[in-house]
Amino acid sequence: MNTFSKAALATTISFSMLASGVSGASGAASKSIIMQVNNVPLPGDVDLYVQNGSTLVALNMIRSIPGVTINWNNTSKTVTVDNNGTKSTLVAGKKETMVGDKKVTLPTSSVMKNGRVMVPLRFIADASGSQVYWNAPDRTVYVAKPTEDMLKEIQSSDISIARHGAYSLPRIAKVNVLSGEEGDSMAYIRYFPKNQSSEFFEQHMDIVNYYRIIDTHVELLWSARLNLQQEAKNASLPFLTNKIVEQSGKMPTIQKGVVYYNYSVPGGTTFGTIDKAGKKTRLGEATEDQARQMFFSIPEEEQL
Template sequence: MNTFTKAALASAISFSMLASGVSGVSAAASKSIIVQVNNKPVSGDVEPYIENGSTLVALNMLRSLPSVTINWNNTSKTVTVDNNGIKSTLAAGKKEAMVSGKKVTLSTSSVMKNGRVMVPLRFIADASGSEVYWNAPDRTVYVAKPTENMLKEIQSSDISVARHGAYDLPRIAKVVVLQGEEGDSMDYIRYFPKKQSSEFFEQHMDIVNYYRIIDTHVELLWSARMNLQQEAKNASLPFITNKIIEQNGKMPTIPKGVVYYNYSVPGGTTYGTIDKAGKKTRLGEATEDQAKEMFFSIPEEEQL
């Protein structure tokens, strides 16, 4: 497998994991709670459940959080979360906990279930410095905590590096992701507004999703389905040239031109610009090194 194929395939998997973790659950009408930690679904021996308005999860489901160590002391029956040297503790059966040196009262206590330690997700999130969001329609919990490298990248003055960081940031879906046409297409298009890295669109087949950086994570704020057989002008989003037939969330407005990166497996990466009137200009095919980086400089962007 060549370098381009690996990069494009990894990119495609990242998109698919978020969609499957949300829309796939809705389609199956599952009642199980899904937990996604930094864009990856995690599972434990005991399914998460809700009690007194709090979601309880198996302690080992959250061990993948960056810069966080989670331990269970079986003698004292105490959970300890070490977040870069800042420790928080929670004793089993207790509603009071110490979070970063401050005493807090939880809506429920940690318990033992089927031999596993079940802890309130909110406690773990607060103690580890993570962002948590409960998507009720999809019964999905999102836990988001970026790595130091991600934070460094989104602050870069190099627009290509900043875009890469934005795309890699942990995601939280604030709306229900629409399901697209059935098929095994590995064709993905990412759009970025001119000279912007804090917001982007991603299209796969007939579905387009809009993401925006909020603090230190990315939020999915709009999901739409298009009729690929019917062209239409969208005043708010001129680069979307097909009729939108269904949407969740509020459609954003992008009054400027965009650059696009079109990844296809097998195939290659093509790129170009789309001006604010919707005129698309294909500029060429990425080199292997450019494809490896995913997002690279497009000089013609300045002219949009």
């Protein structure tokens, strides 16, 4: 499997893990806080926690942010973060920090815990140039900072490349992520509205999620559970032909046809179109090259 497909598969797996494992105890204060950097859940030897309204995370957990290097001076207890040449410094136990040549006061001071430097999320955002979001109901911290390759892809005039870029961008969930049926199915259906790459849907078993590019990341804005045993017409989303029994966020409206890519391991990739009346046309099975690309041109899209 090439890098093109590996990145997308990692995204699929990490969001599937999140959907199946986090929201089932949504809002439970005892649930451990999860931190994701560019769609990948990070392991940590020190639990994240909330103090005075601020989420503190272990400094070493942000080493995977693109373009960021971290140095720790044990003598002066000073952290130096280099973000593509812009340096930020923070002294353990203090609220004041320098981001480049700008002095910033954090909502809470950094602390030492179990031999680790714990820093507030505000510092991560300022020092790394990332977008950081705390989803309280799901107790998940999202850190999003796209690579240059991702940004080039979403700006491509080739819609297949642009769609891959959109799918690969760091994701932030702004709504509760609904949990689905239990099972280890690796079958996913991705839907893109006609000639669009900036928004898409992904269905895994009975859960369908809606994503849209916001600035330089993708936001999960709607999550729904389907009753796969009951067919129903959905006026706002005619390509979904099962009854919606639960949802989180605001349902989008797509009044045009969509293309779909049905990816399954094992089983391969099939693809087709669904017109604005909900009529589905299976067009075939992807070639080996198309499957590696994940998203590819579907000429019939123009007739939708």
